[in-house]
Every structure is written in C-alpha cells, then in structure tokens.
Amino acid sequence: MGFFDKIREGLRKTKEAAQNNVNAVLATFRTVDEEMLSELEDSLILADIGANLAMETVDELRDRAKLKKLESQEDIKKELCDILCEKMKKNEGLVLETKPSVILVVGVNGVGKTTSIGKLGQKLTGEGKKVLFAAADTFRAAAADQLSIWADRCGADIVRHAEGADPSAVIFDAISAAKARGCDVVICDTAGRLHNKKNLMNELAKMNRVIDRELPGASKETLLVIDATTGQNGVLQAESFNEACTLSGMILTKLDGTAKGGIVINISNKIGVPVKFIGVGETADDLLVFEPEGFVQAFFE
Numbered sequence: 676m677g678f679f680d681k682i683r684e685g686l687r688k689t690k691e692a693a694q695n696n697v698n699a700v701l702a703t704f705r706t707v708d709e710e711m712l713s714e715l716e717d718s719l720i721l722a723d724i725g726a727n728l729a730m731e732t733v734d735e736l737r738d739r740a741k742l743k744k745l746e747s748q749e750d751i752k753k754e755l756c757d758i759l760c761e762k763m764k765k766n767e768g769l770v771l772e773t774k775p776s777v778i779l780v781v782g783v784n785g786v787g788k789t790t791s792i793g794k795l796g797q798k799l800t801g802e803g804k805k806v807l808f809a810a811a812d813t814f815r816a817a818a819a820d821q822l823s824i825w826a827d828r829c830g831a832d833i834v835r836h837a838e839g840a841d842p843s844a845v846i847f848d849a850i851s852a853a854k855a856r857g858c859d860v861v862i863c864d865t866a867g868r869l870h871n872k873k874n875l876m877n878e879l880a881k882m883n884r885v886i887d888r889e890l891p892g893a894s895k896e897t898l899l900v901i902d903a904t905t906g907q908n909g910v911l912q913a914e915s916f917n918e919a920c921t922l923s924g925m926i927l928t929k930l931d932g933t934a935k936g937g938i939v940i941n942i943s944n945k946i947g948v949p950v951k952f953i954g955v956g957e958t959a960d961d962l963l964v965f966e967p968e969g970f971v972q973a974f975f976e
C-alpha cells in the first residue's frame with residue numbers, strides 16, 4: 676500500500692465523519708453566508724478541532740472569502756484547507772545530526788510509546804541507521820520484553836535492566852553502549868505513570884540531565900506520544916508534558932481508531948509543537964511522516 680492509500684485508509688473513520696459533516700456543508704452551500712459558516716463551525720467542532728480553533732477558522736474563512744471574492748465550492752474548500760494547514764506547525768522532520776543522536780519518547784501509559792518506538796526503529800534501520808533501544812520503562816518487566824520483540828523484528832540493539840531499575844541508569848548504559856558500538860541513534864522508551872505527576876516529571880528531568888551530560892551538543896529529539904482517541908484529554912496531556920520537558924515533536928497514534936482526526940490540528944495549534952508522525956495501525960509500517968497538507972487533503976477529499 677502506498678503512502679496516500681495508507682493515510683486514506685488510516686483516516687477512514689475521520690474521513691467518513693468529515694464527509695458527513697464538513698464536506699456535506701461544503702457540498703450543499705450556495706453562498707458564503709452566516710448560516711453556512713455556522714454549520715461549518717459546528718462540523719469542525721464535531722471533528723474535534725476544538726471550539727476556539729473552529730471559530731477562528733470560520734472567522735478567517737469569512738474574511739478571506741470576502742477579500743478574495745471566493746464563491747465556488749472548490750475555492751472555499753481550498754481556502755479552508757490552507758487555513759487549517761497554517762494552524763499547524765511545519766514538520767521539518769527529525770534532526771539526527773550527531774552520532775549518536777538521541778530520541779526520548781514520553782507520554783502517559785497506553786498511548787503507544789513502545790509501539791511507536793518499534794515502528795520508528797524499523798524506519799531508521801530501513802534507512803541504514805544503526806539503532807539502539809534503551810528500555811527505560813523499568814516499571815514492568817513486560818515493557819522491556821515488548822521492546823525486545825520490536826528490537827528483534829527491526830534489527831535494533833537493546834539495553835535493558837531488571838524491573839524496578841533506575842531509568843536514568845538504563846539511559847546511561849545505553850549511551851555508553853551506543854558510543855562503543857558506533858550506533859547512530861539511541862531511542863529511549865520511558866514509563867508513563869501519571870498518578871504521580873511530580874515524580875514522573877522529576878524522573879524525566881533526571882533522564883534529560885544524563886543525556887545532556889553524557890552527550891553534550893548531541894542532537895536530541897523529545898517526542899510526546901498522544902492517543903488521538905482520547906480527544907480533549909490529549910490536549911491536557913500535551914500541555915503538562917510541554918511544561919515539564921522541551922518537546923521537539925509529537926506523535927499522534929491510533930488515528931485509525933477515531934472519527935475525530937481533527938484533534939491533530941487542535942493539538943498542534945494549541946501546543947505550538949510540530950506533529951512529526953501519525954500512527955494508523957499496529958504493524959511496523961503503520962507510522963507515517965506527518966504532512967499537514969496531505970493530512971488536511973485526505974481529511975476533506
């Protein structure tokens with residue numbers, strides 16, 4: 676399956692919903708009037724774009740339609756797509772310039788961190804990079820087991836400690852191993868218990884200190900994983916992680932399981948951090964590089 680088929684298939688539920696809502700509004704309108712704009716606003720909210728952003732979008736569309744004298748369905752649709760794209764941070768891709776570079780993957784439990792690391796490992800080894808996983812989710816032994824399976828599958832190395840070990844010690848060892856073995860990228864899995872937010876954030880800060888001390892000046896990506904099916908809760912997660920660590924990007928997972936793909940636009944806009952990948956399934960090739968234009972187009976076509 677090619678890239679666009681994959682994104683279309685992954686966004687099937689969102690698209691069906693959008694077709695019933697946003698597209699339906701666009702397909703039946705005759706003039707850009709208040710009634711049409713208000714229907715459009717409602718349908719954007721239904722897609723989980725968020726009430727404020729939906730209002731902003733519609734306000735801009737009203738102004739631009741007037742200014743540019745847009746009348747045809749096609750022109751309005753294009754303008755709407757442009758506005759929504761502008762709401763998202765541009766995705767410049769991963770910056771992995773040093774050897775080794777580090778990717779720290781954070782997020783609450785169950786959002787798809789370990790799975791996304793497996794998929795990312797597959798992508799990077801496929802590009803000929805030597806990848807090492809750091810199993811710094813030491814909360815449950817099963818977490819490291821799960822990561823080991825992905826490591827075997829994609830040909831990455833893995834450094835793991837016993838259950839309950841200090842996550843920062845795992846990262847320390849992983850970085851030493853990566854230096855010794857000439858690895859290109861270290862990808863760090865982390866635990867995501869939020870029942871004790873302060874502890875979690877302290878732990879992340881400690882891991883960051885180890886990385887910065889052991890690899891000063893190295894390229895470091897801190898990627899937040901968010902489950903797209905959790906809606907507004909995902910926005911809250913993004914806000915609290917973004918306060919605790921400097922995020923360089925986000926991965927939105929499980930877009931195949933939601934009709935509310937608009938959450939991607941909402942979160943990217945609210946947090947001001949680029950979405951770098953989206954997850955559209957559970958297998959290794961179900962991680963797509965996020966492209967705002969392609970995403971918005973797939974949404975509406």
Ligand SMILES: Nc1nc2c(ncn2[C@@H]2O[C@H](COP(=O)(O)OP(=O)(O)O)[C@@H](O)[C@H]2O)c(=O)[nH]1
Nearest residue numbers: 784785786787788789790928929954955956957
């Ligand atoms: N449908 C779907 N399931 C996903 C996706 N990403 C992860 N999952 C599933 O979500 C569950 C939790 O994933 P896991 O990686 O263990 O989450 P973690 O606790 O954040 O490490 C697993 O059953 C994954 O297979 C995705 O993009 N689509």
Ligand SMILES: [Mg+2]
Nearest residue numbers: 788789812818
């Ligand atoms: Mg995990």
